[in-house]
Amino acid sequence: xxxxxxxxxxxxxxxxxxxxxxxxxxxxxxxxxxxxxxxxxxxxxxxxxxxxxxxxxxxxxxxxxxxxxxxxxxxxxxxxxxxxxxxxxxxxxxxxxxxxxxxxxxxxxxxxxxxxxxxxxxxxxxxxxxxxxxxxxxxxxxxxx
Numbered sequence: 461x462x463x464x465x466x467x468x469x470x471x472x473x474x475x476x477x478x479x480x481x482x483x484x485x486x487x488x489x490x491x492x493x494x495x496x497x498x499x500x501x502x503x504x505x506x507x508x509x510x511x512x513x514x515x516x517x518x519x520x521x522x523x524x525x526x527x528x529x530x531x532x533x534x535x536x537x538x539x540x541x542x543x544x545x546x547x548x549x550x551x552x553x554x555x556x557x558x559x560x561x562x563x564x565x566x567x568x569x570x571x572x573x574x575x576x577x578x579x580x581x582x583x584x585x586x587x588x589x590x591x592x593x594x595x596x597x598x599x600x601x602x603x604x605x
Contacts, residue, residue, distance in 0.1 A: 461596070462570065463602075464480075465574075467585070468501075473502040477516065486571065487572070488518060488521075490574045491527050508574075528584055573588055
């Protein structure tokens with residue numbers, strides 16, 4: 461199984477949609493806590509869902525169980541966020557949520573985890589993908605940039 465991750469920041473709509481279409485993404489799994497902000501541009505929930513369907517017949521789902529809590533996000537973004545601390549807290553959160561159980565019949569080849577961060581290094585979408593790979597085996601992760 462191959463799963464992808466992508467961020468929309470610093471990408472034009474054409475770059476974003478061509479990247480996921482070229483990778484043959486089948487479904488975008490939105491792992492953002494907040495996905496309706498005007499700052500998201502073309503990646504606002506309803507716009508993104510429409511564009512994905514119309515441009516590439518790509519499905520869309522919003523997965524709040526794969527997103528951080530607001531408190532966790534605020535502490536990292538608004539405080540003196542230290543990535544290693546955020547990473548540890550987020551992994552504890554998804555372990556406590558037992559996402560490997562709730563997603564056991566949900567995760568599909570061609571799924572792409574979406575968040576806003578440009579690169580995956582300091583983004584929870586990478587942590588979600590790695591967590592699934594560690595639990596399901598035979599999972600290849602490709603970060604689309």
